[in-house]
Amino acid sequence: MGHFMMRWSLAGVWCALVVLAPSVCAAQETIDSRLWIVAGGTSATVRGDCQTCEEDFPYRHGPGILANAGYRVNPRMDVGAEIFWVPLETASGTLNTTHMDAVAQFRPWRTHGFFIKGGAGMAFIRNWVDAIGQGAINSKALSVVVGGGWAFRVEKHVGFELFASQHAGALGDLQTAAGDVPDVLGNYWSFGAALVFR
């Protein structure tokens, strides 16, 4: 029950921030810098799955770090690179994932901080043990990210944002001690906050 209340309290806080945010964000378009830097932390949930697997794989939870660096194309559009790192402690060891993506972020309304984001790149996944099978080795993966959030401006060049995103890491085959697992795909849900420098 406590967890339930906490979740919905967070949702309420989010809504309140969204309602109160426009006046704070309204002046965002006056920034003349083209630099776009974001750095922050996330709480992440990871689940591995494969096309032919029958098992119901577990959700794993852990912290993560997310950073963006890029260029403001116009008042509504930023493009750049993103790094998203999630280390997860499991009974079988640490599962490390680093997503490196080219991303584009779109802010539909100049006077509001709401944004959506998408991109693609590569993911490096080390020790995908506990999620799929024992003895899995390192693997490179195709990475895709979608997300959205709300940015708040505190000073001319500094602000913060709340965001939610979903990363996918398509590994292909995963070599494990028990044999190859085909068509493995990892999903990473994250929710966090970050500082924004423009």
Add this chain to the structure above:
Amino acid sequence: MGILLRPRPLAAALVCALLIHAAPLAAQETEPPFAEATGGWPSFLARAIESAALFDLSPVAPHAKGEQPGTPPAPDPYAAARPCQGCPPRSVGRAFLQTTVVNVFYGIANLVRGQVTARVTPKTWWENMENGWVWDLDDFVVNQIGHPYQGSNYYNSGRANGLSFYESAAMAAFGSATWEFYGETNKPSLNDFINTTLGGIAIGEVLHRVSWLMRDTTKSGSGRLWSEIGATVLDPVTGYNRFRRGDASRIEEKPADMVPSALSGFASAGALWRGTEHEPFQGAGQAFLEADLLYGDPLHGRSRSPYDAFAMTMRFGGGGPVSEARLIGRLLGEPFGKDGKFEFTVAQAYDFQKNDAYAFGAQSFDGGVAFTQPLSSHISLALLGSGGLTVLGAIDSLPVGVTEVPEEEPESDAGQGVSEGPRFYDYGPGSKFTVRALLLHDNAPFAVAFYEGRQLFSLDGLRANHFLQHARLDLRVPIYRKIGFGVAGEYFSRHTYYQDAAKTEKQFRYPQFRTYLTWDIS
């Protein structure tokens, strides 16, 4: 820590945010409020019909029906929201709304067709969000043509409402993601998301620009009406909005960025003969129709306007209903070197090939350099070289030891619309490089040599590295006025390295020869 990560409250918060802000944000744009501009929903249809009726069917009468000659045209309620004359009024809120309406439209269409995957509920939405992305098992054509076309509708919801190329690209991604999570009961498909978004951007911008080629907005009468209807067939979302706003009957100049700096193209009809590895040519030819369009000047000038230059090839017949579709659009161009003879270009490409020999589709980005050299007052030489990354490619692939695609099994109990496989093509990222040499007569190519090499590593399906090569030589000569004759020789090669225990390799090569008549549509 994991408490925060169960996405239910987050989803609720995002929905809350959207509900709170969608309406006022839509109204913040300078376009008149929907009800004010249209008189509400009932009169909206009436206005659309009235818009069509405004066409004066007399050949030269620029005034609206019912007006006396010399009467000033009716005021444009959207004038303040238009960034330029002829441009659509800008409204981000309406773009989001229409993108969602496109999804609802496709959902209802699937429901009418009896597809069980269209029976979505909040429970299926939540299950899809919890499950995350998967690879799907749909047909090749559905995934490589159907989804990109659907994406073009999302994209043009942005363009039709005054959004820029990149802003409309975000609309394509938004529409695609919401369709995958909320439009079907199927698990959200990663390959569909990529194909719908990137393919939708490429096809959407090309259809948007070609539909503007069809319109002559300085004319009135039945010719104008049919040109608007024809353009609407190509780009339904823009067409719908133009009829809704009355733009389809307004006499005005086209938006400047929808007028290409140059235009050349050919429509071709002929026959092709495809050989096998052991026999260069088989007896029976296959008929084909092809359209080639070169929009703008991809070889010269500084460009920051995406798709102000693009090349398109569409081939119908010749081994399949659509055997080839290629689009390559310039995203930016920068001249360099003495007299600007060199041009650096970044481009986006959409590819689809399906014939008796192989099936291939891809979404990719290229960087390249072009060089041009005049040879005489009318003839010039252009050389282009480019290389790039394939974000996601699809290639047909049979298991080792299988030589033919097995016959489809009757539909299972899973219900109509549910794809259960097996799927005989694979997905993965890759790379490519291309070389082209063109001889041009007054900027229209009459001799083209083309070579393309591709590498694709399949991540989903049979694990293999695929190397594809395609060489082509085209010669076209004029016969009479706009009619010409052309011949083309092509060579396809495919080398597949399977990553099985035996490290199986397969190689397949075949030539292709075509003769055709051309009609210059420049």
